[in-house]
Amino acid sequence: MTAEAIGASNSPDNARRTVLSVRGLSVQVASDAGLFDAVKSLQLAVERGQTFALVGESGCGKSMTALALLRLLPEAGQITAGEIRLGGEDLNRLPEAHMRAVRGGQIGIIFQEPATSLNPVLTIGQQIVETLAAHTSYRGAAATKRAQWWLARVGIPEPERRFNDYPFQFSGGQKQRVMIAMALAAEPSLLIADEPTTALDVTVQAQILDLLADIQRELGMAILLITHDLAVVKNVADYVALMRAGEIVETRDVAGFFAAPRHPYALELLAAVPNLAKRGQSLTAGGLGRSEPPREPSAHAAAMALGAGTPILRVDHLSVRYPIRSGMLHRVTGSTQIVDGVSFELCAGETLALLGESGCGKTTTAKALLRLLDKDARVGGHASLDGAALLSARGGRLRRLRRKIQIVFQDPYSSLDPRMRVGEILDEGVAALRPDRTGPARIASVRSLLDRVGLPKNTLDRYPHEFSGGQRQRIAIARALAVEPAVLVCDEPTSALDVSVQAQILELLNDLQREYGIAYLFITHNFGVVEYLSHRIAVMHEGKIVETGDTESVLGAPQHAQTRRLLAAVPRL
Structure with a gap:
């Protein structure tokens, strides 16, 4: 007003x-x-x-x-x-x-991150009843019934049973619904x-x-x-x-x-809001500020461009399942399929967006390719990176492959060691995966990379908590790029960033791809980012890829019902 x-x-x-x-x-x-x-x-x-x-x-x-x-x-x-x-x-x-x-x-309040707002040692029923007891006349059985009514009202199935569950037993969306029930319990x-x-x-x-x-x-x-x-x-x-x-x-x-x-x-x-119409254009030209013009492709990118159209990453019928254990002896009685027969290819200098609802298997797919799943996971299928088998590699072969595929996580704050200076964080990966480089050469390379991603010169001597969210994401990108990977997996890298910082990160990724010829596997639920950045789209649903194609075709004429459902839910400007 x-x-x-x-x-x-x-x-x-x-x-x-x-x-x-x-x-x-x-x-x-x-x-x-x-x-x-x-x-x-x-x-x-x-x-x-x-x-x-x-x-x-x-x-x-x-x-x-x-x-x-x-x-x-x-x-x-x-x-x-x-x-x-x-x-x-x-x-x-x-x-x-x-x-x-x-x-x-x-006054009720819903916080951004329900996982940190809900008490992990109390059932969600106890937490809603606590609000009712503090601010309403409901007590005892009446309070329990009212709390269950609120759980049903916010769309939690089987509220009588889920009333006694703990926060970790709910998905992200369900935890947010529980937070809404708590915030509204006293009306x-x-x-x-x-x-x-x-x-x-x-x-x-x-x-x-x-x-x-x-x-x-x-x-x-x-x-x-x-x-x-x-x-x-x-x-x-x-x-x-x-x-x-x-x-x-x-x-x-x-x-x-x-x-x-x-x-x-x-x-x-x-x-600065990305969309299909702005592909190839600057999102920061309105004053949010590109510090320098985009660089010309490097010799490395030019060499990779000669092989354009040849997949650098091939994934064939990738599957991931987890055993279900029961009984006192925790014997395996079944399994849960998380990823089911996923196949795709990714070429140098290309961006493939992997879309889908939470829990559809996107991040599990990425972690399987990066060999980051826990020991209980049963991984099947085949994946090759630049012609080398990825899922079966061990020892030195695996270390050499890790140089070629890196990841940028959604939350850089939790993926950067808070006890290490940024210089130590960046040098750690290079020292482990590029033993051919001397210490001074590594430091020179890291300093050049920090300048490339737009971070100040004193970054190396500071800790992650001293930076903003957008700057921490730039540090995470620099860490991933320090070993000069051919494939970069971006797992929701801009979801927690505001629109101007998101625009800067997207332009940075575009420039880096143009300069180095990197292939991106981009996992996101932000359709504006997909429209602006991706060349092709693969839509996942219940562990399977249900539709794939170039960005304009999938967005303009979606064939699968799940793709249409996702597009219908996107808020538009």
């Missing part, structure tokens, strides 16, 4: 509808460099039954705003000015004992949804968003949606506020914002 709209909400009719009103909110955070303003004079108002989206890049102050509303700021943070009114009551003036009744009772007047669908595939995302919309209509609840996914905002929100460096730079109704954005930063973000 605009400042004028906020002023209008002071009218008697609007005042009765306004659930949350924030005026002049400022938050400061102490750091080694001194105090800095994380949120500056923020103003917004959310009405009953309305979805208000707060969008912006990582670090702009969105999540800090959510924590300030709940008075859950870290010790280094403090509210320095402004008022937060919930139903007319200023939350900044409430004693802490009263705020405990507000949190979970009047709050305001729900804060902080990146509730970022890590979910498109079909589960669509289900979660539809679920929130249904419950919002039932309860008349106000929703403050915090996200960096502009397509989701356009499809579900009523109003949008764009944040940058702690300030709201533009607030509009959704239709007006996307039809005619006023602020230059809004134009830059919209230009």
Whole structure:
């Protein structure tokens, strides 16, 4: 809402509808460099039954705003000015004992990562009952029945049985549904949804968003949606506020914002969203910034181009299954098929996108090719890398093959050793897989690579936690490229990144492929990324590849029902 709209909400009719009103909110955070303003004079108002989206890049102050509303700021943070009114009551003036009744009772929150928000040692039933006992009159058997009702309402099958299950027994999408049930159990007047669908595939995302919309209509609840996914905002929100460096730079109704954005930063973000029409174009030309023009193909890339059309990676009838053990002696009584007869080819300088819902076998396929599955996995079929058998290689042969195939994981924070400096992390792989290089040669190569991926010169002496999410992903890409692989597996490398950082990473990958002739096996659920980056698509469903073809054909005329289902669930700008 605009400042004028906020002023209008002071009218008697609007005042009765306004659930949350924030005026002049400022938050400061102490750091080694001194105090800095994380949120500056923020103003917004959310009405009953309305979805208000707060969008912006990582670090702009969105999540800090959510924590300030709940008075859950870290010790280094403090509210320095402004008022937060919930139903007319200023939350900044409430004693802490009263705020405990507000949190979970009047304001519910869904965090981005349910796996870290759910208590792993309590059943999900106990956790929902805990909310009911704290904020409602439900007790005993009535609380249990109500918790089971909420599980059923958010789409958890067999709620009476699943009530006694622990978080690890649920999929990612199901854990998010459990979080929604917990957040809504006390029927709050305001729900804060902080990146509730970022890590979910498109079909589960669509289900979660539809679920929130249904419950919002039932309860008349106000929703403050915090996200960096502009397509989701356009499809579900009523109003949008764009944040940058702690300030709201533009607030509009959704239709007006996307039809005619006023602020230059809004134009830059919209230009950075990848899609099919932007293939071959710069996503950062609007000001988000390519630091240098793309480089010409290297001699290595030119040599690989001579063999273009010859597959460097061949996969034939790959299968992965896990034994089912039961009884006191844990005897094998059956097996679970995760990957079933997967076949594809990948050529030098080509990008093959592997698409599918969570649990369809995409990541298991990648890990099987990289020989990263645990010892219980039963792997069948055949895979060859540059003509050498990949699945049966051992010892020195396997080490030589590992030089040719590397991986970039979804979450660089968990895949980079926090106790090692970046220089040590990058040198470790090169020392192990390129013993022909001397120490000084390795360091020179790593420094050149850091410059290539756009990282500062002092990166080698710093630890992973000292970098932003986008910078950590660049470090992960540099680590994978340090041994000069022919094939790079990218497992959801941009799913947790905001739109501008995603644009920079995609352009980096494009440039590196052009320069070095690398083949990418790109695993993702972001169809915009697929449209922009991939040459061919393979769609997986229940462990099998059900459709494959060039990108334009698969997206323009999908043949399989599962492909059509995935495309129908994609939110579009």
